[in-house]
Amino acid sequence: MQRIISGKQVKKIDQAYISHAQITSTQLMERAAKAFYQWFCSTFEREKAVGIYVGTGNNGGDGLAIARLLHESGYKVKVIFCGDLNKASEDFSINKNLLPESVGFFPFDAANPPIPEEEIIVDAVFGVGINRPLEGEYLDLINHMNQVRAHRVSVDMPSGLPADELLEGAAFEADYTVSFQFPKFSLLLPEHAKYTGTLVVKDIGIDMGFFDEQESNRFWVGSPKVGALHRKFHAFSHKGDFGKVLLVGGSYGKIGAILLSTKAALRTGSGLVSTFCPSCGVEIIQSGVPEAMVIPGKGEKELAPPLDISAFDAVGVGPGMGQAESSAILLKELLESAKVPMVLDADALNILATHKDWYGFLEGHILTPHLKEFERLAGVCENQIQRLALARDFAIKHQCVLVLKGAHTCTNLPNGDQYFNSSGTPYLGTGGTGDVLTGVITSFLGQGYSPENAAITGIFHHGLAGNIAAKEKLRGMLASDVIEAIPQTYLDLGLG
Known part of the structure; x- marks a missing residue:
């Protein structure tokens, strides 16, 4: 870098x-x-x-x-x-x-x-x-x-x-x-x-x-170095080698968010992808992403425990999950029991911000807040310089990877290093692209990347996919267009 x-x-x-x-x-x-x-x-x-x-x-x-x-x-x-x-x-x-x-x-x-x-x-x-x-x-x-x-x-x-x-x-x-x-x-x-x-x-x-x-301790992330971070697979690699990941989220009216995360994880190269969602979302996920497996929760319209994640290599939590009490109980159980790295996004972060005593469970996990979500987690800031300093301190204190989303998304590592992303387009500022990022990073985690490399590579691929999709779609670009452009990012990086 x-x-x-x-x-x-x-x-x-x-x-x-x-x-x-x-x-x-x-x-x-x-x-x-x-x-x-x-x-x-x-x-x-x-x-x-x-x-x-x-x-x-x-x-x-x-x-x-x-x-x-x-x-x-x-x-x-x-x-x-x-x-x-x-x-x-x-x-x-x-x-x-x-x-x-x-x-x-x-x-x-x-x-x-x-x-x-x-x-x-x-x-x-x-x-x-x-x-x-x-x-x-x-x-x-x-x-x-x-x-x-x-x-x-x-x-x-x-x-x-x-x-x-x-x-x-x-x-x-x-x-x-x-x-x-x-x-x-x-x-x-x-x-x-x-x-x-x-x-x-x-x-x-x-x-x-x-x-x-x-x-x-600041670095600029460009394509040559991102390519070097990728794991190498061989002719005898099978779907188990490419990781078993679980996406957790969705609620009545917001099943689309976890569907986008699920599809993004598959497009990024996960071998096996499962989705845990309320029962109202099972048919939507099954028909929208037939390649994924669905684990129906006990809740009809909202997420609810129990959930056993021991069979998975990585878990992404939060897209569309809502902030119901049952979702908060589920999140706490996951944080307390998780032996695999997790990506926490969206409502998982909003729930976490109201239970700061749970911050002790964040070590080894990845948090992906946008600016408002970050301020709920860490405090209100007057400017970006102050915000970046607070994000760095948060990652060090809780030994997590904190991804501060925005133009030139900044990945804050537990050792105090900050990585600023070079890919991306303003057209990524549309609903659902954050859910896509959750799926991409979770996929890399499941493929055996360290939390640091999963975040850095995931953010770059996500931004590059946005660049590719925006060439034709411009302001009309959708989150699903970004997903469809993910395979091309590997080709652009010489990783086909």
């Missing part, structure tokens, strides 16, 4: 790698510019007019190198700079000298700002180094840029946005942010969504070992 480091550590890594690779800082800057350029060319047509706004530091140097590459490729490019050229960084000056004379190079004048003509503007004013609110001519510049009606792209960081803290004041509002090597922490915060836009992370070739030398 790619370690996420602080803005202050970036310069150290750059310097260490430059020394090790025996290259210049300008050559490393050229790598970053080429990575941005390749993404840009695959996203925007060459007929577009591009305005690149730069400061006079190294981020501005990135912008000048990008301007040169885009100009050479046929884009109509001009550069608007802000700052004292006599105090420019060395790498900025080198790239300024390399800029063709045919590329317009103009100072920004707040009293007479340029008339916007560009169809795309590129923000390369500030990078990770900024640690104070914008003011003066730079504030005027960013306010002007935010008023331009064009596609807006930031290089590495939206100017004005701090790398590791919440924003104070103004920042550039990007449609896309192309971050180099790893996403800076503040790009993962929901409070910064309107500044970050769509996050793109491009590798510029710095070896992972240079990151491992830096202190950080």
Whole structure:
């Protein structure tokens, strides 16, 4: 996994790698510019007019190198700079000298700002180094840029946005942010969504070992590493090897939730899947997922004990189960008796939040709350930074895996590490997709994955399936579309 480091550590890594690779800082800057350029060319047509706004530091140097590459490729490019050229960084000056004379190079004048003509503007004013609110001519510049009606792209960081803290004041509002090597922490915060836009992370070739030398318990989950986490099976593997899992949930009017979890577990590759549901859901599950076995509970419309889970390798509990007293009794019995790992989701979490004395039974299990469910479990938070810190503490204290769902879902491990997911789409924000995730993670648990790897791989596959389904369905995507896309995720990861 790619370690996420602080803005202050970036310069150290750059310097260490430059020394090790025996290259210049300008050559490393050229790598970053080429990575941005390749993404840009695959996203925007060459007929577009591009305005690149730069400061006079190294981020501005990135912008000048990008301007040169885009100009050479046929884009109509001009550069608007802000700052004292006599105090420019060395790498900025080198790239300024390399800029063709045919590329317009103009100072920004707040009293007479340029008339916007560009169809795309590129923000390369500030990078990770900024640690104070914008003011003066730079504030005027960013306010002007935010008023331009064009596609807006930031290089590495939206100017004005701090790398590791919440924003104070103004920042550039990007449609896309192309971050180099790893996403800076503040790009993962929901409070910064309107500044970050769509996050793109491009590798510029710095070896992972240079990151491992830096202190950080945050990691970015990408496809190559997810593929390596998967278990290997062989030609003589049979359905028992792929795990026996049980999904527990459903209540009158909410049988669909546990049906989705059941089907997702099967699509993820479980060998044998059973569902425990109220008697009112037996025919629905049997007809909707004929591959699953159904264990009817004693309750007609709600879940009720007893339930023996000793024959299963993993159990997922909560989708559609409701919060009736009988469901609470069942959950307590499962927590007290479970000798296999469980995934707790939805109403299982809501019931748990009202019985905090049960938290002592959470060791080794996976909890998958969305933001509101998490706050019921752990307490109300003012912002995502506070919420992430509380989630980390919760996982450590109770020695469980806590999956804080949302954009860039964060998996909190018992050792304090936090893994931020890179796959997914806003179109996953529709009813039932959380139930699908429960089935996916439970499936991996049943296949013999550790709770940590089951959560990390399950979340990535779930997000990737959402990406695949959204290509055709867009806002019309349903949770069942995500399930049908799960097999393709294995092919995309080279695991077919």
